[in-house]
Amino acid sequence: MDIKAYIKSGILELYVAGQLSEKENQEVSQLMQQHPEIHQEVLEIEAAIVKLTEATSPHAVKFDALKDKITETKVVALKPKTSNWLSYAGWAASIILAAGLLWTLNTKNQLEEDIKTVATEKQTLELQIEDARHSLAKTKDLLEAIRAKDIVTVPLNGQGNFDTSYAKVYWNKNDNAIYLDAQGLPEAPKGKVWQVWSLTLNPLIPTSLGTIDDFNSDDNKIFAIANTNESQAFGITLEPEGGSETPTMEQLHTLGIVNTTP
Template sequence: MNVEAYTATGILEAYILGELTVREQEHVAFQLQHYPALRDELVRVEKTMEQLALQAAVKPKAHIKDNILQSVGKRIKSQPTNASNFWVWLAAASVILACGFAYVAYNYYVQWSSTSQQLAEIELRNQQIAQNLNTVNLELSKIQDEINVVENPAYSRVILTGTNQVPDAKATVFWNASTQEVYLRVQHLQALSTENQFQLWALIDGKPVDLGIFDSKNGLIKMKPTSRADAFAVTIEARGGSPVPSLQTLQAMGSTKG
């Protein structure tokens, strides 16, 4: 390669000044990589151009320097330094990030609160359903127990009908003489005050035997057991019961003799 002819074109000066195209720059870089003499010439051209620039430079007057320094001083006083700008920017960014995190946290809290409330409502609803199911199961169990008594042929069914005072009174006694179990079902009895209760009696050889007190309600009522009974009767007594029946408050009566 003829280095002198190559450099005479002014391509190295254009390379230094950045006036070449990308393709031309790549071509010069390739030549510099393979020709040491061309690299030396590039160094010489760079130094020459630097010297020419220094020789052509004009020294500024002293007052211009002072004016520049004063202007810079004013700008420094009126504006924050780069470091200050950095910390101001950093503080602003921190505030923005804090606000962002606060918003995200608040949004998460709102969603969590809503979800927590929904879960609490679901849990409460499940508890209510469980309680209802438990109540239903108890009722079904009670009904099954009643069916086992009512349909069991071991139990004698004694119908108690109303007296002349209360002709519409009616109740049924289910009595198992073998197990001595006694159950009572009320079909109709008059309403009582809070001071009174009904009391069931078994008449054995003409003598009344207490079989327990009860309040009028639906379903079978388990009473006290008895191994013997000629008849059953219901009276109204003071709350808590009485050792002997009040004949004037006799409500219903039925014989076991059929």
């Protein structure tokens, strides 16, 4: 075989870089044992890589210091080694291949991150869709309830200094529930809650129907409230968190009397 042509082919650089197949590695190893020239070339390639690594490391010797050292040292003439451009080309190809593999790995990692992001966004969207469906179903149920044939509508008007407040009660006596539309009430201040009252007028007896703790966070401001009382009126007051046993009349925002006229 033509040893020089084989050396110039670049296969030895690929061998050192670990880019050959197992079969090709075995072939190179056998030729190294048979031909000392090939073995020597592999050693020189490995030495060149070591020097290149040292030259590019953070602790590499500065050029000026190296030049001064060479000046002080006795120069020994060595037989110049013929440049092997094909070998360098093969080594350069190995570096380019390694860079390409690194780029592919980074691209794969970025793709995996993008897939995770899309999956998270998809899950969030599914939850939003489910919430929208639930809200739509709730709205449909409320509309059916307030449009029932036997529903009693009770407007609650603003009282005293709160004349801009308003609300409306839809009372279905058949299922012992009221549906309170409280869109006309302002948000409850910090530390306060809206409390709903059922009233009998003669004598005046207030009965708490509970507090609306989620008033500020509720979007449609319509609330279903149990009511088993023979109510003659409904009122809404602003009370401390946790509610009050009796209504604070100074904080009576709305009041409405049930119309008993057929």
